[in-house]
Amino acid sequence: MQLALLAGSSIGVSLGVFGSGGSVLALPVLVYLAGQSPKEAVTGSLFIVTIISITTLLFSDSRRQIHWPNAVALGVPGIAGTYSGALLASLVSGAVQLAVFAILMLVSSSLMWRQQPKAAENNPAGLWLMVATGFLVGIFTGFAGVGGGFLLLPALVMIARLDFLRARATSLLLIAVNASVGFIKNSWLLNQQGSTLDWLVLISIATLGALGALIGQHYSARWPQQRLRKGFAVFLILLAGLVFWQTLPELMEVS
Template sequence: MLSHWILSLILGCAIGLSLGALGGGGSILTVPALVYALNVDAKVATGASLLIVGSSALFGTFAHHRFRRVEWRVGLAIGAISIVGSIVGTHLNRLIDPNLLLLIFAAIMFAVAVTMVVRDRRAPADNVTTIDSGLAVGVTDDSDATSRADGSSPVLMTTTRVRRHYRPGLVVAVGVGVGFLTGFLGVGGGFIVVPSLILALGFELPEAVGTSLLIIFLSSAFAIVERGGVHGISDSILVPFAGSAMLSAIVGNALAGRLPLRRLNHGFIVLVTSVAVYVTLRSLLALA
C-alpha cells in the first residue's frame, strides 16, 4: 500500500537521523514503529529492525570514519564478542510470548530514558579533558576542549589519536551485553554502547558515537545470520524504511556537531518515555 510506503519513509528518516547524530536511540523506536504504526508482528519486527538498524549503522560508520571518530580495534573486538550474546538472545526471543516481549521492550525503554536523564544532569560537570576510569588514558598536548554554542557540556576535540589500554573484562562485558539485546529485542544497543564507551573505556563523545555504529552494525549482522535472515515482512515496508534510514544516518552524522545536542536529548527522552508508556499499556491489555 502507498500509505505504508510513505509512512515507512518518514519513520526510517527519523530513526536514521537519531542513529547518525546520537550513535543510538533510534533503534529503540524501530520495533514499536513497525508494530504499532505499520502492523508488523512483534517477532517479525525484531528481525526487520536488525536489518534496518544494521544497514543504517554501516552507512553511519563510514561517515564518522571520515572524521576519525571510529576506534576500529575496539569496535571490531566488541562486535566479535557480541556473537555469544546474540546467539543466546536470539534463542530466547523464540520462546517468549510476543506481548511479553513488547513489555520487556518497554521496560528497556524506560531504563534508557532514565539513563539519559542521569547522564544529562551530569553533563555540566563533564568538562575535563581526560577521563580516568582506571585505564591508561593518554591525550596529546594539542587537545582543545571547546564548548558547544547551546550551552551543553564541552566536547573534547583532538587533532591526534588518543592512546588507551583497555581492560579485557570491560570489553567482553559490553560485547556480550550488546549482543544479547540485539538478538533478543532486535535493537542495536547503542543506548548501552555509547555510555559504556564513555564511562568504562574512557572515550570522548564523538568517537563513542562513531565506534558504537560499527559495533551496532556487527552485532546486527551476526543476529540476522543467527536468525537465518529476515522473514515475514513486506518489501513495501522494509525497503523504504531501511533505505531512508541509511541515507538519513549520513545526514545525522553531518548534523551531529551543529545541532543543540542537549535539546535533542531532552526531546528524545520525552519521546522514548511516551512510547514506553503506550507500549506498556497495550501489552498489559493484551496479556490480561
C-alpha cells in the first residue's frame, strides 16, 4: 500500500510534465502494488487520471493555454470512442485488456523517445484526421484504461501544429474528458458484475498524484525535457515487458 501511494506522486509528475503518461503508470500500480484485478484497475486508473488532470488544469496556467477548436475536434469523437471501448472491454478478459495496455505502452515509449517536433504557425489540421484520432484515442481509453495523452500530445503537435505548452494543456483537458467518460461507463459495468472499487486507495493515490502534477508542471521548465522523455520511454519498455510476463500464462489459457 505504501509503495502504491508513493507511486501516485509519480503518476502526477508524468501528467504535469509531459501532459501524458499518467495512466500507463496508474494501471500497473493498481494491479501489481495495490493488488487489484485488471477490471478494477482499469476503472480505478481512469478515476485517478481524471482527478489529476482536472486538478492540474484548475490550479495551473494550463487552463489559459487550451486550444479550444482542437479540443472540440478531438474531444467530441473521443467521447464516442471511449463509450465504445468500454463496451468492447466488457466482452474480453482482464488479461486481454492488460496485453493491449502493454502494447500501448510500447507505442507510447516510441513516441516519447522521438525528438519533439516543432510546431508550425498557421497550419490548420485536417478536420477528419483530428476526428479519427480523437475516436481512436477514445477507444483505447475505454478499453484499456489509458488517458490517451501519449497519442493526443503528438497529434496536437504534429497534426494541429500547436506549441508544446498549448498541446500539453489541451491534452490534459482531453484526458480529463475521455477518462471521466470511461470511468463512468466502466464503473457501471463493474457494478453490474458485483465488483466494487477501493475508494480509499483511489482517492489517496489521486490526491498524491494531483500534488505531484502541480509540482511537476511548476518545475518542468527547468528540466531537460528530451532526457526526461527518453528516460521515461525506457521505463515504459521495461514496464510493458513486466505486464506481458505477468499476463502471458493467462493469455495462453484463454487461447
